[in-house]
Amino acid sequence: MSSYRQVSGVRVLDAEHAPYAAGLLREAWGDGGPDAVPVRLVVDPALPEGGHRVDVPETGEVRLTGDPFAGLVYAARDLLARATPAGLPVGASAAAPGLPLRTLWTWDHSTNWDTRQLGQQEIGALNPYGKSADAFGADYRRLVDFCSRERIGGIVVYGLLRDAHGGVEAARDLCEYANARGVRIIAGVGINAYGGIYFDGRHRYNLATWLHHRPDLAAELPKKVGFDIDEFGDLHFPASDYMMAACPSRPENLAWHRDAIDWLLDTLPVGGINFETGDYGSCACARCADRAGGERTSWSYEAMRSVYPTLLETARRPGPAGVPLRHLVEVYWDNIFDLDAQKPLADLPDDVAYQYCVNRAFWYDQRDRLTAEHVGRLPHTTNVLRTHAGSQWNRQRHSWVPEMYADMATRSGAAGMRGLTIFAEPSAYHPTNEISYLAYARFSWNPELPWADFWRDDVAPRFGGSAEAEAFRDGAALLDDPATDAAALTAVRGDALAMVAATGGEVQRRWLWLAERAARYAHSAG
Ligand SMILES: [Zn+2]
Numbered sequence: 001m002s003s004y005r006q007v008s009g010v011r012v013l014d015a016e017h018a019p020y021a022a023g024l025l026r027e028a029w030g031d032g033g034p035d036a037v038p039v040r041l042v043v044d045p046a047l048p049e050g051g052h053r054v055d056v057p058e059t060g061e062v063r064l065t066g067d068p069f070a071g072l073v074y075a076a077r078d079l080l081a082r083a084t085p086a087g088l089p090v091g092a093s094a095a096a097p098g099l100p101l102r103t104l105w106t107w108d109h110s111t112n113w114d115t116r117q118l119g120q121q122e123i124g125a126l127n128p129y130g131k132s133a134d135a136f137g138a139d140y141r142r143l144v145d146f147c148s149r150e151r152i153g154g155i156v157v158y159g160l161l162r163d164a165h166g167g168v169e170a171a172r173d174l175c176e177y178a179n180a181r182g183v184r185i186i187a188g189v190g191i192n193a194y195g196g197i198y199f200d201g202r203h204r205y206n207l208a209t210w211l212h213h214r215p216d217l218a219a220e221l222p223k224k225v226g227f228d229i230d231e232f233g234d235l236h237f238p239a240s241d242y243m244m245a246a247c248p249s250r251p252e253n254l255a256w257h258r259d260a261i262d263w264l265l266d267t268l269p270v271g272g273i274n275f276e277t278g279d280y281g282s283c284a285c286a287r288c289a290d291r292a293g294g295e296r297t298s299w300s301y302e303a304m305r306s307v308y309p310t311l312l313e314t315a316r317r318p319g320p321a322g323v324p325l326r327h328l329v330e331v332y333w334d335n336i337f338d339l340d341a342q343k344p345l346a347d348l349p350d351d352v353a354y355q356y357c358v359n360r361a362f363w364y365d366q367r368d369r370l371t372a373e374h375v376g377r378l379p380h381t382t383n384v385l386r387t388h389a390g391s392q393w394n395r396q397r398h399s400w401v402p403e404m405y406a407d408m409a410t411r412s413g414a415a416g417m418r419g420l421t422i423f424a425e426p427s428a429y430h431p432t433n434e435i436s437y438l439a440y441a442r443f444s445w446n447p448e449l450p451w452a453d454f455w456r457d458d459v460a461p462r463f464g465g466s467a468e469a470e471a472f473r474d475g476a477a478l479l480d481d482p483a484t485d486a487a488a489l490t491a492v493r494g495d496a497l498a499m500v501a502a503t504g505g506e507v508q509r510r511w512l513w514l515a516e517r518a519a520r521y522a523h524s525a526g
Contacts, residue, residue: 004087005056009033013040013061018072020180021064028080037088039079043068049323050153050182051096054078058090068321069271070182074151098447099412101353101384101419102152102440103186103328104143105274108159108199110392113142113427122425123392125280126194126242129164136165140174146428148181150441154326156274156421158188161264163201168267175269179320184271186328187264191307192219192246192253193278197260200242205260208241217253219245219283227280227298229333231360231394237280245278248303249287254310261314271319272326274355275311277303279332299332305344312349326353328384328421333357336378336385337369345379353382355421360389360396360404367411375416384419385412390436391423400432400476402439402459406451409440413447420444431510432476435459464507468499475514479521489522 009030015022018041025039042065044053052066052075064079066072074095082089109127112120117138119130129136143155155178160171175185189197196207203209211218225243226236237243246253264270282288282300292302308329319325329352335341336356345354358366375383385408388394390401409420420440428434438458443449455466463469475492478484496515500508 003058003090004084005037005058005062005090006035006087007037007083009036011036011038013038015041017041017043017068018066018076020182021066021072021076024073024076024080028083037062039064041072042066043072045323047071048096048100050074050100050151051094052078053092053094054082055092056082056088056090062088067323069179069184069323070151070153073148073182077149097151097153097445099409099417099419099444101154101326101328101382101421102444103154103156103384103419103421104147104152104424105156105188105386105421106143106158106423106425107188108136108157108162108165111139111143111157111425113140113146114138115427115429122397125158126237126240129159129162129200131165133165133170136162136170137174137177141177142427143424144174144178144181144183146437147178147183150438151445152183152441154184154186154271155424156186156188156328158194158274159199160185160187160268160270161198161201161203163203167198167201167203171268175271175320179269179271184320184326186272186274186326187268187270188274189261189264189276191257191275191277191311192248192283192303193243193280194276195242196257197264205256205263207246208244210256211244211246214252217246217250219247219281219288220285221245221281222284225281229359229388229393230362231388231396232392243280245281245283247283247285247288248277248300248306249283249285249291254307257307258310258314261311265315265317265325269320270325272328273315274328274330275308276330276332277307279330297332297335301341301344304329304331305348308348312352316349316351328353328355330386331356333388334359334362337366337374339377342379348380350380350382353384353418354378354380355384355386355419357386357388359387360394363387363389363404363408367407370411370415370417372414372416382418383416384421385417386421388423391425393423396480397426398430398432399436399480400473401436402454403451405436405440406443406449406454409443410447412444429513431462431472431513434510435462462507463510464499464503471495471499472510472514475518479517484521484525486522486525489518489525492518493522 012022039062047067052071055063064075197205279299460466499511
């Protein structure tokens with residue numbers, strides 16, 4: 001029979017290791033008091049990021065142990081979640097992530113987590129910012145809170161540095177907010193593309209500013225700039241300063257990017273960098289054509305080979321909490337099995353993660369090939385799967401895709417991939433996104449989690465029961481099927497409204513979402 005500790009207040013010891021974690025405990029149980037339980041925070045740098053231990057003895061100090069960055073935040077939440085009306089169960093436990101690199105991917109302009117904002121966008125890769133300046137923090141703080149709560153380690157932000165939402169100061173505020181909560185803000189930067197290091201503004205490390213100053217260093221892009229994704233169709237980028245690109249064969253550009261990366265890491269407490277060299281057209285100048293021998297894709301492996309040794313050398317330094325920065329190098333999409341094409345990557349540094357993106361159809365066609373043997377043959381040790389599926393890029397921005405994320409996490413774990421990255425621009429207010437994100441969080445933490453456990457613990461209670469959750473899933477699937485007619489959508493609305501009448505609170509809110517969405521789609525379906 002288990003015994004319990006009564007907690008009528010806590011005295012947090014060594015709180016300076018994780019002030020936010022200490023605050024969570026004090027807020028829940030009260031600070032001090034005559035019978036306060038001592039809770040000591042212990043840092044163990046040997047633990048993987050997010051790894052933690054909780055030890056509740058019969059008497060004496062409760063000990064929470066975690067890695068220097070995120071583990072103590074997770075441990076504090078873990079302890080809080082154990083509390084029962086009978087008290088805190090005595091015992092010890094340990095937990096660590098199955099996929100250590102768990103990252104959400106976003107563009108600033110279409111990240112909508114404060115759903116009250118005007119100026120929301122839902123697609124685009126090189127857009128102006130449509131909201132007021134303070135919306136940036138309002139959106140991203142909510143996303144950080146979600147990640148901290150659900151144990152998701154990082155958020156890639158493209159457009160992190162932009163005059164329209166506060167530039168350096170707003171970016172710094174966000175990084176500090178996230179660091180305190182055990183979430184890395186990973187600066188999305190374009191090398192020779194995508195605005196450079198300071199995405200949008202009159203700044204010396206903005207790429208357009210640089211190329212207006214040195215037009216001789218610009219890339220020769222093809223006439224049509226954009227890319228093709230089967231599930232999306234042809235995407236054409238409008239001509240603008242945002243899509244200016246620099247020639248990767250010019251040493252002046254590499255020196256400029258190296259200085260810009262230095263400046264970025266001296267200026268902002270980011271948790272890492274998501275590097276990419278551009279995917280909307282390769283430079284066709286004589287030097288580049290000579291070196292690359294003609295690239296077949298809208299990105300260039302040769303450009304990667306030529307810039308990354310210098311840039312990764314510059315970026316190799318400690319980050320928040322003194323632990324090394326976590327960098328991701330984009331290897332683009334639907335090419336993880338094309339070992340020949342990746343040969344130019346073989347000489348790149350091995351101490352960063354290489355991120356391979358897949359689209360939905362490619363995943364379902366090819367996923368059986370993602371084996372430990374194949375992953376062992378990739379050019380580098382640390383490999384991360386990323387997907388456009390479940391996002392606007394596969395026409396699934398609000399789709400119900402928890403089964404797919406679970407499948408990706410499970411297969412990635414079994415094959416020895418080290419992480420999974422998904423898009424997370426829409427708020428978890430949308431129940432379809434919420435359940436998809438939760439599947440991502442649970443299965444990337446534990447790739448061996450049984451689906452039935454996830455359904456029982458995370459899905460069913462959110463819809464009023466297991467059968468109800470299945471009905472919600474089926475209704476949401478009809479929204480995604482372009483063949484669904486107005487009558488079928490109106491039936492979904494009616495069923496959802498019956499659930500609204502029968503439920504309350506957050507369960508009711510989820511059904512209300514489905515009813516409204518079905519009504520909206522029926523109106524347009526005619
Ligand atoms: Zn060139």
